Amino acid sequence: MITLAIDAMGGDFAPNIVIQGTIKALISNKDLNINLYGDQKKIEDYLKETTTKNILNVIKTRLKIINTPLYLSMNAQNIREAIRDNTPYSMFVALRDVNQLSSIDGFITAGPTQALVLASYLIIGTLPGIKRISLALMFKSIDNRTRILTDAGANAEIKEENILDFAICANYLAQILLNIPEPKIKLLNIGIEPNKGRKMDVNIFKLLSNNPKINFQGNEEPNNFFNTEADILLSDGFTANMILKTYKGTAEMYKNNLKKMLTNNFYTKIISKIFFYKTIKNHFKKFNTDKTGGAILLGLTRIIIKAPGNSTSYSFYHTINQTIDLIKKNFLKKIIENFQ
Structure with missing residues (x-):
């Protein structure tokens, strides 16, 4: 099984399009688990309003919601201070879990780029010799x-x-x-x-x-x-x-x-x-x-993907599939081997 952490609150149209893309991915990938980080009430309410009981029954054992009501706006400021103070924004909580739990294979967010880059650099860390991630x-x-x-x-x-x-x-x-x-x-x-x-x-x-x-x-x-x-x-x-x-x-x-x-x-x-x-x-x-999908943050010790801020449900679904492909091809293991 593959397990992905996803920031439900990141992006221009979150959480709705993120939830839609997540459901599509869970339906089409039977070997996928998703940990969704965000406002639990908003996520559960949206699922009840838009998803049939049959679909919920199919995905419920593979979808876990981690309640993180605080989230970064697309014009977020003072990111370094928020990371230092352990402000429980959905993006930061997810990144810390990815860093600490080997059971999570990768992370996706459509949240603010510069916040993700800085948080990934500080929380996840870089490959040996890499000073800047791209x-x-x-x-x-x-x-x-x-x-x-x-x-x-x-x-x-x-x-x-x-x-x-x-x-x-x-x-x-x-x-x-x-x-x-x-x-x-x-x-x-x-x-x-x-x-x-x-x-x-x-x-x-x-x-x-x-x-x-x-x-x-x-x-x-x-x-x-x-x-x-x-x-x-x-x-x-x-x-x-x-x-x-x-x-x-x-x-x-x-x-x-x-x-x-x-x-x-x-x-x-x-x-x-x-x-x-x-x-x-x-x-x-x-x-x-x-169909472009997300951008891969290169130079990190974990798989981190930045989905477009204006993602549609289809493009977010495509980004999830792209991440699954990276994991199945052992991208992280192979690139780490090349830097040792």
């Missing part, structure tokens, strides 16, 4: 190929050596999860030449080029983000987060405009539905960010 996002583009972007938002400011840590961790992630023996790694920059970018970027280029542990292929421009030959794209968290949010906004705008054009009048609506329905549906699927 968010690694696995994404698919139109070519249906899976790539990894890191850091996807954990660190707005970094030191040059931090990128090397990100590269080494992401390299192992690609080897273990994507079965790529020598992942191609590129650095996101404003040009492909070695001397392009800020002084820090030039120095990072040299640092990556001289490291024999990775297959560094040089710089990559953002306009090639979705058709790059690289398996792993490296960046600081600020730049990568801007790119991701621009992509999501552009994809949503494109989908809405295309849908509007195809349903502009009665004739275009009928023609597109009769002749192009399947093609259009498959095309839209390629822009569905719900």
Whole structure:
């Protein structure tokens, strides 16, 4: 059996979408137990209102609710002080349980990113030699190929050596999860030449080029983000987060405009539905960010996943399945072995 700790109160639409995603995951994964951390009354009331008795009977022995009424808002402040004072926020209580109980295999939250990064760093701890943890996002583009972007938002400011840590961790992630023996790694920059970018970027280029542990292929421009030959794209968290949010906004705008054009009048609506329905549906699927899943916090001694703050029930369900896949492939054990 796999046991996951989940923060029911994290995210823009918590606890409802978290509960919905959790129920879907429990129904489709018979070997899954979930410890749900949050306001017990709110969770139980929502379950009674929205879930049939048959479904509750199926999942009740595998769903445990840990009553933690306090939770972090998405603009939470003074995180370090709250951790130091042992404030029983749902995220912190769950992380402490994950750290102390070997029976829990991983943790998922859609709560505030910076709070999760700091709390994970202080409560869970890092792998030997890792000074900064990073968010690694696995994404698919139109070519249906899976790539990894890191850091996807954990660190707005970094030191040059931090990128090397990100590269080494992401390299192992690609080897273990994507079965790529020598992942191609590129650095996101404003040009492909070695001397392009800020002084820090030039120095990072040299640092990556001289490291024999990775297959560094040089710089990559953002306009090639979705058709790059690289398996792993490296960046600081600020730049990568801007790119991701621009992509999501552009994809949503494109989908809405295309849908509007195809349903502009009665004739275009009928023609597109009769002749192009399947093609259009498959095309839209390629822009569905719900399937992106969560971002993995790389460099920690436990599996910690950051689900999108605006997760839908389907995307949260997908994040749970992604976490199960990491556990079944012994990701944590294998990456720890590489750092010993």
